[in-house]
Amino acid sequence: MSQLFDITLIALLIACAVAVIRTKDLLAAAIIFSAYSLVMCLIWQHRGAPDVAMTEAAVGAGVTTVLFIVTIARTVRRER
Amino acid sequence: MTPADAVIGALTVVFAGLGAFFFLVGTLGLLRLPDFFSRTHAATKCDTVGAGSLLLALALYNGLDADSLKIIAIAGLVLLTSPTSGHALARAAFRTGLVPWRKERAGEEAS
């Protein structure tokens, strides 16, 4: 059961990673990257590293996404 | 098993089922509804009621202790923040000029 959970999470993680690379809309990529961080946070927690999970949730899903979006708002939204 | 345990167990099942149902409906709505506003509405609904009742079920299952209090606090946070973020999203979209979908106009937009 626990292994099934792990496999599901890792499949989601890989799907998110591929989606981040493939999408041309940078705003969408930033949001998907935030979802990637949330999945990563769950994996850390499930592997028994709550400290890293907290950092991942706060930095990866929270602050970096905001900084990405601010940067996109200052520059361009579409990848060329 | 005392009658109180049975009642609490039944309530746990009811709330967990309710949460799962709302998440299912919310996800279906997110995938199937026609425009941004209705999709935001579906997503917010599924977050608020779904996560709220799932957390309530967890608190009931856990019994009365400090962890349950924390779970209830998280449920309160979700109940506060999820509608707020939905409201902010929809408001921002409306103010920037996104026109809500209407059934009678669906044909002409598609053409």
Add this chain to the structure above:
Amino acid sequence: MKRALVAALLIVAAIPLLSIVAELPPHAAPDSPAYTHVSAHYLEHGAEEAGAENIVTDVILNYRGFDTNGEVTVIFTALAAVLAILLLPSEERVEERPAPAMPVSMVVRFVVRLLAPFIALFAVYVIMNGHVTPGGGFQGGTILGALVIALTIVLGEDEAHRLLPRPARPWLQAAAPLTFVVIGIAGIAVVGSYLGFPAEEPWQWVRTAWLVILEIGIGVGGGAIIGTLFWTMEAER
């Protein structure tokens, strides 16, 4: 000429780094110290040797304190680099910002005002309790930074700037490396080595107090750095 100088400097800096990396045990080697005895020793004796019940805090602040000292310096340097790049034409900065096109909704304003004290309390709890439960300066500092960002977006920059008073701002941004230097020098004075922690019988509480002070320094510094990063990046130019 300038380029050649930079290249020469980089090579000079790279030689000692590469030679040290060559000394490290090969990646995933089964006989590297981390696998034979170091991890087991940390897990077994960490709590009594290093002074915090949370082994992660023991490792990052006590056993590997010097690494973390470098790490917080790197974060501070990153902020300095961002400021150096984005603040270049400092005279031309628009001091009076135009009113935002879309006023923030009353609902959002109310909820953020309502939740802000709780978020701040949670951040302080995560920072101060980092030596017992998961969490610590880096996590709590990021929560503080997120709070600063939320308040900036919702209440406006002027309101949020009051969180980091202008005269104290450089000190708050440099809080993490400064705390490490202060604790490190205190270690020299008391124990005789940089970032040394007193471990003898009556002084255990000093050790834990130093860990908590380091956590507070990292937390305040991290929050201030994240807040300033956001302000610098979203400012009108």
